[in-house]
Amino acid sequence: MKAAVFIAPNQPLEIREYPLLPVTAGMARVSLLTSGLCGTDLHIWEGALTVPTPVIPGHEYLGRVEEIGAGDARDCRGAPLAVGDRVAVNVVEACGCCHLCETGGDASCLHLLASLTYIRSPEVPPHFHGGFAEANYSPTRFLHKLPDAVPTEVAATFLCAGPTVERGLRYADGVPPGSHVVVQGGGPVGLYAVLRAKQAGAASVTMIGSGSHPLRLALAKRYGADAVLDIRASSVAERRECVMARTGGVGADLIIEGTGNPEAIPEGLALLRPCGTYIWAGQYSDRGMIPLPTHLITFNALRIIGSAQFSTDDRLRYLTFLAEVPAQWDNIRAAITDRFAIADANAAIAKARSGAAIKTLFVG
Ligand SMILES: [Zn+2]
Numbered sequence: 466m467k468a469a470v471f472i473a474p475n476q477p478l479e480i481r482e483y484p485l486l487p488v489t490a491g492m493a494r495v496s497l498l499t500s501g502l503c504g505t506d507l508h509i510w511e512g513a514l515t516v517p518t519p520v521i522p523g524h525e526y527l528g529r530v531e532e533i534g535a536g537d538a539r540d541c542r543g544a545p546l547a548v549g550d551r552v553a554v555n556v557v558e559a560c561g562c563c564h565l566c567e568t569g570g571d572a573s574c575l576h577l578l579a580s581l582t583y584i585r586s587p588e589v590p591p592h593f594h595g596g597f598a599e600a601n602y603s604p605t606r607f608l609h610k611l612p613d614a615v616p617t618e619v620a621a622t623f624l625c626a627g628p629t630v631e632r633g634l635r636y637a638d639g640v641p642p643g644s645h646v647v648v649q650g651g652g653p654v655g656l657y658a659v660l661r662a663k664q665a666g667a668a669s670v671t672m673i674g675s676g677s678h679p680l681r682l683a684l685a686k687r688y689g690a691d692a693v694l695d696i697r698a699s700s701v702a703e704r705r706e707c708v709m710a711r712t713g714g715v716g717a718d719l720i721i722e723g724t725g726n727p728e729a730i731p732e733g734l735a736l737l738r739p740c741g742t743y744i745w746a747g748q749y750s751d752r753g754m755i756p757l758p759t760h761l762i763t764f765n766a767l768r769i770i771g772s773a774q775f776s777t778d779d780r781l782r783y784l785t786f787l788a789e790v791p792a793q794w795d796n797i798r799a800a801i802t803d804r805f806a807i808a809d810a811n812a813a814i815a816k817a818r819s820g821a822a823i824k825t826l827f828v829g
């Protein structure tokens with residue numbers, strides 16, 4: 466079976482073949498249905514996030530259970546697992562007993578890094594630890610059984626972005642019905658945030674994103690955005706005017722940021738109403754320092770919430786949400802712009818880096 470292996474930043478991934486080994490106790494072998502290429506994978510490829518090498522990148526794996534090792538096979542929620550089940554593969558597991566796990570911060574569990582499965586060398590059996598591969602071996606308790614009701618590609622589209630937004634919203638106590646929401650960023654995090662906020666009963670959702678891929682802004686409209694503002698065709702002042710007009714001159718109640726660009730932050734701070742809430746979910750890697758209007762945070766008593774990673778609870782919320790919105794499934798699937806075989810991983814990286822993709826999936 467093939468795997469795409471990261472050797473060094475800005476170097477082509479190596480397509481390697483490894484044998485399928487017997488499954489040991491407590492483990493399962495999963496075959497590829499879909500594996501998403503995430504912004505985080507691009508950050509790793511570009512060297513903005515450091516990982517040990519060689520490694521098989523990818524943490525958005527959906528597969529079918531092919532073989533289960535000895536032992537009581539249960540998934541991360543305690544559901545019994547069987548050969549043939551469709552599962553999402555978690556790459557980390559919260560310990561459940563550290564101070565953060567006990568106080569609602571399990572997505573940032575103090576022992577999260579130690580549990581990370583996929584940063585092991587593919588030279589170490591059973592080889593298939595990461596997502597860009599035709600097979601995956603994981604402990605059964607790292608698998609998350611998909612609800613039968615949710616089609617595979619619907620679950621795959623926002624498999625990482627969706628739970629990321631769900632986690633941020635948990636920290637922020639949700640989307641208050643009737644609230645005015647601004648979403649920054651037209652990638653998977655931003656698009657899911659638009660859909661989620663609208664379905665939660667937001668009075669208005671304004672999406673600020675780049676029209677580098679025209680489908681990004683079109684999808685935001687299909688997901689219910691009331692205004693879609695292209696950063697390439699409008700000024701910061703014009704966008705502020707638009708948000709103020711929509712909110713009676715008061716400003717947004719809630720902003721969900723998913724840009725990965727620090728420059729988005731000063732703009733967002735000036736769009737919030739007093740006591741507004743700002744979720745920063747997109748600043749996952751260090752893109753440098755920028756000047757910030759810090760007085761706005763104090764003067765407007767703003768609530769700034771950083772949000773990183775997610776737990777199985779957040780993924781469950783995501784999957785439950787998907788099951789509740791079948792009318793949106795075609796719209797959700799429309800965000801998948803590219804499907805590649807594992808052997809074509811370098812073409813997938815190039816396309817995603819060009820900005821001409823929204824969701825890129827490897828498919829089996
Ligand atoms: Zn991801």
Ligand SMILES: [Zn+2]
Nearest residue numbers: 560563566574
């Ligand atoms: Zn913990």
